[in-house]
Amino acid sequence: KRVYITRTVPEVALELLKAHQIDYTVWTEKRHQTEEELIPVMKDYDGIIVSGPLQVSRQFLESCPDLRIVSMMSVGYDNVDIEAAKELGIAVGNTPGVLSGATADTAFLLLLAVSRKAFHMHKEIIRGNWKFWDPTANLGLELKGKTLGIVGLGRIGFELAQRCAGAYGMKIIYHNRGVNEEAEKELGAVRVSFDELLQQSDVVSVHTALTPETEGMFNKEVFSKMKPTAIFINTARGGVHNEPDLIAALQNGTIWGAGLDVTNPEPMAADNPLLNMPNVAVLPHIGSATIDTRNAMAAIAAKNVIRTFEGKTLEHAVVENRV
Numbered sequence: 269k270r271v272y273i274t275r276t277v278p279e280v281a282l283e284l285l286k287a288h289q290i291d292y293t294v295w296t297e298k299r300h301q302t303e304e305e306l307i308p309v310m311k312d313y314d315g316i317i318v319s320g321p322l323q324v325s326r327q328f329l330e331s332c333p334d335l336r337i338v339s340m341m342s343v344g345y346d347n348v349d350i351e352a353a354k355e356l357g358i359a360v361g362n363t364p365g366v367l368s369g370a371t372a373d374t375a376f377l378l379l380l381a382v383s384r385k386a387f388h389m390h391k392e393i394i395r396g397n398w399k400f401w402d403p404t405a406n407l408g409l410e411l412k413g414k415t416l417g418i419v420g421l422g423r424i425g426f427e428l429a430q431r432c433a434g435a436y437g438m439k440i441i442y443h444n445r446g447v448n449e450e451a452e453k454e455l456g457a458v459r460v461s462f463d464e465l466l467q468q469s470d471v472v473s474v475h476t477a478l479t480p481e482t483e484g485m486f487n488k489e490v491f492s493k494m495k496p497t498a499i500f501i502n503t504a505r506g507g508v509h510n511e512p513d514l515i516a517a518l519q520n521g522t523i524w525g526a527g528l529d530v531t532n533p534e535p536m537a538a539d540n541p542l543l544n545m546p547n548v549a550v551l552p553h554i555g556s557a558t559i560d561t562r563n564a565m566a567a568i569a570a571k572n573v574i575r576t577f578e579g580k581t582l583e584h585a586v587v588e589n590r591v
């Protein structure tokens with residue numbers, strides 16, 4: 269069996285594949301391969317480990333005659349045509365759970381950075397603008413006792429809520445389709461409507477998957493319902509917010525600040541106006557980027573491949589292997 273790996277991945281994945289006599293090819297160039305480029309290559313492969321923004325469309329899946337598994341090295345799978353994979357009998361695996369802590373840390377980091385304008389202050393020092401002490405300058409917002417509103421309270425949102433409740437006694441409200449009993453019981457989280465969440469939250473953090481329903485859901489109208497002192501955090505997918513509307517909301521003072529680990533498109537252009545706003549912090553999609561987490565993600569991605577070839581169910585399935 270042969271597996272194509274779209275990006276350099278932690279060694280642990282390669283060791284696992286080797287131990288199971290599975291051959292692999294790793295794409296090591298520092299640029300994204302397009303679907304069109306990959307389709308002719310894939311005829312020789314039985315599996316693919318996807319890390320990064322490759323579109324795995326119906327056309328792609330139909331063009332890979334031997335493909336048995338698309339193993340995502342991510343929790344998100346918005347770039348995969350799931351319906352097509354189901355119809356074609358191709359398994360799709362992902363890596364949830366192991367990255368929740370690291371991603372929640374990134375959201376927490378962004379929240380602190382925005383609330384104290386930290387990224388902007390850092391740039392100011394580099395620009396030589398640390399000249400004198402002004403007690404009325406550089407003022408941020410405190411988080412103690414404030415309300416955190418989580419849109420899409422799953423594993424990552426839960427870990428962020430734990431951090432915010434633990435460190436700052438923040439009140440947790442959330443908007444989900446279903447009830448999150450664990451969050452209600454352990455953190456006293458309260459489920460509210462989307463509008464109530466927007467109106468009551470001092471911090472709105474989004475943790476939903478990118479779907480046709482969530483695409484662009486944070487737009488002009490939604491930002492206008494938030495508090496003028498509110499901070500918007502997105503560590504989910506850039507497509508969930510409308511970027512021109514976010515820029516306008518920050519420029520007009522509709523909301524106070526924003527912390528983004530995800531942008532649309534990625535990478536973000538260096539001249540994007542968001543990068544020069546004092547109350548904005550942007551990171552280059554590093555939510556899960558710790559050594560521990562990436563090792564754990566790589567191991568699951570490899571195990572999902574191995575289990576497919578062994579005719580077993582996956583460790584984590586989006587589309588289960590037909591055993």
Ligand code: 8YV
Pocket residue numbers: 318319320341342343344345367553555556
């Ligand atoms: C990945 C992510 O780094 O898991 C996800 O959905 O966004 C990140 O952990 C990214 O998808 C690249 O594989």
